[in-house]
Amino acid sequence: MKGSVFDIVHCSLVDGPGVRTSVFFKGCNLSCTWCHNPESHSAAPEILYYKDICTGCGACRCEKPVCDRCGHCALVCPTGAKKLSGSTMAAEAVLEEVLSDKVFYGEDGGVTFSGGECMLQREFLSHCLQLCKENGIQTAVDTAGNVPWAAFEAILPYTDLFLYDVKVMDSGLHKRCTGSGNAQILDNLGKLLDAGKRVWVRVPVIPGMNDNKENFLALKSFLQQHPAPEKIELLPYHAMGETKYAALGKTCHPFAVPEKETLDALAAHLDGAAVRR
Amino acid sequence: MEERVLQLAALSRQQDLYAPAVTEIVYDPADEALPEAEFNAVRIIQFIMSQPVYVTESNRFTGMLRLTKAPVPADVFSRKGHKWFAEVRSKYYAPNYHENLVIFEWQHAAPNYKFILEHGIEGSLAKIRKYKEVYKSDAQKLSFLKGVETVCLGLLDWSEHCADACEKAAEGCSQPMRQQELQKLAIVCRNVPRKPAKSFYEALQSLIFCFQFLPDSVGTIDRTLLPYYEKDTQSGAITREEAKHLIGEIFIHLSNHDPVGTVNADRTAQCHFAIGGYLENGEDGFNDLSRLMVETLMELDIRRPAMSLRWTKKTPYEVLRFMLDCERNDKNKRFAFVSDEPRIRALMNISGFSFEDAVKYTMVGCNEPSFPGAVWMGGCTGNAVRSLTRTLLEKTEEIAGSESFEDFYKVYREELKKDIYKLLEYQNMFNDIRARDINVLSAFLLDGCIENATAPNAFGCEKKIGGFNLMGVTCVIDSLTVIKQFVFDEKRISFPELIAALRCNWEGQEALRQEILKTARFFGNNDPLSNEMARRFTTELHTITKDIKLKHGANILIGTLAGYHPHHRRYGNMTEATPDGRYRGDGFMVGTGQCGGKDRKGITALMQSLAQMDPTGILCGPNVCNMLVEPSMVRNDGQFEKLCRMIETYFQLGGIHVQLNYVSKEELLAAKADPEKYAHLKVRVSGYSASFVTLSEPLQQDILERTVIGR
Numbered sequence: 001m002k003g004s005v006f007d008i009v010h011c012s013l014v015d016g017p018g019v020r021t022s023v024f025f026k027g028c029n030l031s032c033t034w035c036h037n038p039e040s041h042s043a044a045p046e047i048l049y050y051k052d053i054c055t056g057c058g059a060c061r062c063e064k065p066v067c068d069r070c071g072h073c074a075l076v077c078p079t080g081a082k083k084l085s086g087s088t089m090a091a092e093a094v095l096e097e098v099l100s101d102k103v104f105y106g107e108d109g110g111v112t113f114s115g116g117e118c119m120l121q122r123e124f125l126s127h128c129l130q131l132c133k134e135n136g137i138q139t140a141v142d143t144a145g146n147v148p149w150a151a152f153e154a155i156l157p158y159t160d161l162f163l164y165d166v167k168v169m170d171s172g173l174h175k176r177c178t179g180s181g182n183a184q185i186l187d188n189l190g191k192l193l194d195a196g197k198r199v200w201v202r203v204p205v206i207p208g209m210n211d212n213k214e215n216f217l218a219l220k221s222f223l224q225q226h227p228a229p230e231k232i233e234l235l236p237y238h239a240m241g242e243t244k245y246a247a248l249g250k251t252c253h254p255f256a257v258p259e260k261e262t263l264d265a266l267a268a269h270l271d272g273a274a275v276r277r
Numbered sequence: 278m279e280e281r282v283l284q285l286a287a288l289s290r291q292q293d294l295y296a297p298a299v300t301e302i303v304y305d306p307a308d309e310a311l312p313e314a315e316f317n318a319v320r321i322i323q324f325i326m327s328q329p330v331y332v333t334e335s336n337r338f339t340g341m342l343r344l345t346k347a348p349v350p351a352d353v354f355s356r357k358g359h360k361w362f363a364e365v366r367s368k369y370y371a372p373n374y375h376e377n378l379v380i381f382e383w384q385h386a387a388p389n390y391k392f393i394l395e396h397g398i399e400g401s402l403a404k405i406r407k408y409k410e411v412y413k414s415d416a417q418k419l420s421f422l423k424g425v426e427t428v429c430l431g432l433l434d435w436s437e438h439c440a441d442a443c444e445k446a447a448e449g450c451s452q453p454m455r456q457q458e459l460q461k462l463a464i465v466c467r468n469v470p471r472k473p474a475k476s477f478y479e480a481l482q483s484l485i486f487c488f489q490f491l492p493d494s495v496g497t498i499d500r501t502l503l504p505y506y507e508k509d510t511q512s513g514a515i516t517r518e519e520a521k522h523l524i525g526e527i528f529i530h531l532s533n534h535d536p537v538g539t540v541n542a543d544r545t546a547q548c549h550f551a552i553g554g555y556l557e558n559g560e561d562g563f564n565d566l567s568r569l570m571v572e573t574l575m576e577l578d579i580r581r582p583a584m585s586l587r588w589t590k591k592t593p594y595e596v597l598r599f600m601l602d603c604e605r606n607d608k609n610k611r612f613a614f615v616s617d618e619p620r621i622r623a624l625m626n627i628s629g630f631s632f633e634d635a636v637k638y639t640m641v642g643c644n645e646p647s648f649p650g651a652v653w654m655g656g657c658t659g660n661a662v663r664s665l666t667r668t669l670l671e672k673t674e675e676i677a678g679s680e681s682f683e684d685f686y687k688v689y690r691e692e693l694k695k696d697i698y699k700l701l702e703y704q705n706m707f708n709d710i711r712a713r714d715i716n717v718l719s720a721f722l723l724d725g726c727i728e729n730a731t732a733p734n735a736f737g738c739e740k741k742i743g744g745f746n747l748m749g750v751t752c753v754i755d756s757l758t759v760i761k762q763f764v765f766d767e768k769r770i771s772f773p774e775l776i777a778a779l780r781c782n783w784e785g786q787e788a789l790r791q792e793i794l795k796t797a798r799f800f801g802n803n804d805p806l807s808n809e810m811a812r813r814f815t816t817e818l819h820t821i822t823k824d825i826k827l828k829h830g831a832n833i834l835i836g837t838l839a840g841y842h843p844h845h846r847r848y849g850n851m852t853e854a855t856p857d858g859r860y861r862g863d864g865f866m867v868g869t870g871q872c873g874g875k876d877r878k879g880i881t882a883l884m885q886s887l888a889q890m891d892p893t894g895i896l897c898g899p900n901v902c903n904m905l906v907e908p909s910m911v912r913n914d915g916q917f918e919k920l921c922r923m924i925e926t927y928f929q930l931g932g933i934h935v936q937l938n939y940v941s942k943e944e945l946l947a948a949k950a951d952p953e954k955y956a957h958l959k960v961r962v963s964g965y966s967a968s969f970v971t972l973s974e975p976l977q978q979d980i981l982e983r984t985v986i987g988r
Binding site for chain 2 (some may be wrong): 009010011013014018019033057059073075076077078101102104106109
């Protein structure tokens, strides 16, 4: 079984506990204005073009009438101005990459499937998770949760930990920021917590969008109705994805990087239960 | 830390702690009639006795001096005045890269302080008397021993002279506490180094008296000094805190040996030693004194000494974490990490030592293994890539018809062998020439020199350890990998096409070059192909060298460090294009890490490739692995914990060395642009650390190009 993957990061220290291998699935059903991985939105392979470092050497010249995203132009580009994002991988190949780091996982490390929205490739994800579990790897799924509960049910037995993004509590604002309301997202989160699954709630902190007291009090209020998540992480907005928008010919909506004081204050609204990464 | 120690450290950052050397000395012309060894000894002792004694308002140690202004050959490693050393150096040191294959290099050593502390100089003199009898009919050896005897007696005169000076200062001192200190110091100087040290304080004073006779590594002093430290702290003679102040003062003097403003003031390799590691009983040797020395160093803003933790499978995780934590907080970058596991095996299997002897090793210089009482008989740095480019470009017809990688490899192997043999010829020649000098000064601190009545530079040491460094090891591994992958396995290109691309320095072949850079199964990605190629190459080095000894008797260990000169870049500048996509003239990388983004899979893959690359242990010489990591990996506490675990795993897998750099590329560029503002920015270079802004441009560029790992 094969799926669309746009990156595998070995030795990720920020996608869950311990040392992890993060597998980034391509394709997402949200379009968050602050997303730092715009190449993850489409499930199909894409060519990124960084025109600032292009020397116009012509090495990438292509005779094909329509780009089939074969990636040859990126392969021969001498400056890295062209990059191919996305490839089709077999679950076994993913497993091989994950196993190559096994010796470093220790007690709490393992694999994290992320995206994009990894749960959109439900069967592929499920297969990858199963293979990892069969090989003694601890598994985490990083999701925004905007999928039917059935998708969760399919992977529950093979998932040790969910990294669950909660972006905005107000559903209307959520729709304006991400293109979708949050009813299904919160419903799934509640079910996961109620089911006793290990969950880390992760909140991207986006100045002007969700960095206000009301949003965080609403989150607190929601979480109080369920068993507590194992951890709440605040993920401050960063600008590292901005150049990729231009490279994809997309428009970037930059935000300010939140101040430490802001993050501390927001964490305080959650009674200090949140940690800032 | 005690205020006066901190003040001394601050002073040492501003000026030389010692008064200028007295050089206007009237020597007895009759000395000229003496044989060389005796002449050197007599003159140097007269020079020493003419120097001012270091007595200040607060010193607890005395007797320090520097012999660089002495009138005759001084210590082995400052090389002041050694005629033949100067000769070979002038012909074969940078920028004279001979045949693009070999260059002369320095050697480092560590004294056997244990013997001096346990037996005193009287013990050395007894040995000398014994061997004078043994060699009584050998005029040359007898003369050498007389010279060494003169040095030892001179040292005793000097210590008495220092005691006198302290007594005199005490007499004129109006503060009772200080007066007592000076009186105590005088008593100490009357006992050591003449006799065995009776206390921790005496042991340190004895050490610093001897240090100037071999100012280099101080060896495994966390073991040597431990009995004195334990005895005194257990009896209540001193507290742990007081011991720290004493160690601090000694460290400042070790550092001040190359004072501020001198050419090597900034280099940690001038005094580098190891702590921890296996003991003779097979247990891990990191002890409370090891920890105290690290804590002491952390409280002092001085450039040296540098320390390497010898990690063992029995090193508690807490110790490794403690050391890494110090490392990340050390702005002077004085800590590195080596593993005993591969090195002890290599010292036994290749160098022929017993386990009990092997565990006594220490680090000297940048990152050379040696023993207390022995010299690392290195002394040359070679180009590993030359034989490969010669095979490709000069044996083209022979290899063009290769039907398999093995056909090609057979031809290459012969060229590699020829180069290694040639390199060894040079190394022996370098060492033969410097053996013509007679060093009498350090002999009493190095095991075997008295017994053999032979100078250390003339191979007098008992323990034989040595080898050479190779530049471009990763380039060779990657190039062989590309040949196998592209030409033979995947048949993406024919051999003549690849060779043609190399001949024209990739001109018109940029697409091919890019394909190689982006899809070759380079070393550092934990790829079975390049991992196997690395093992094959290092095993080949072992096969070629295993039955050869260096002329002085050591079996060969190989390393990858460059020293203070950027040999890796200079060799690269003279070397043709290589199959790994490197252009003609581009520098090689130093050490065995990776660079230029060729390691695409991050630090865990790199660590695994490194840990498996050397099954025979041949690279257990001065091997270095610089890892540049994102600053967040050390600055963020959560990520740092994970990094510590990764490094522990790396060593468990068989890695031999790691030193971390985590200055961001932006900061390095800013430092390049504004050197004044970043004068204090220290980086690990090649087994040593230095101020980034004082490095030569090629070395700065080198550090900028190393791969940054992290996310």
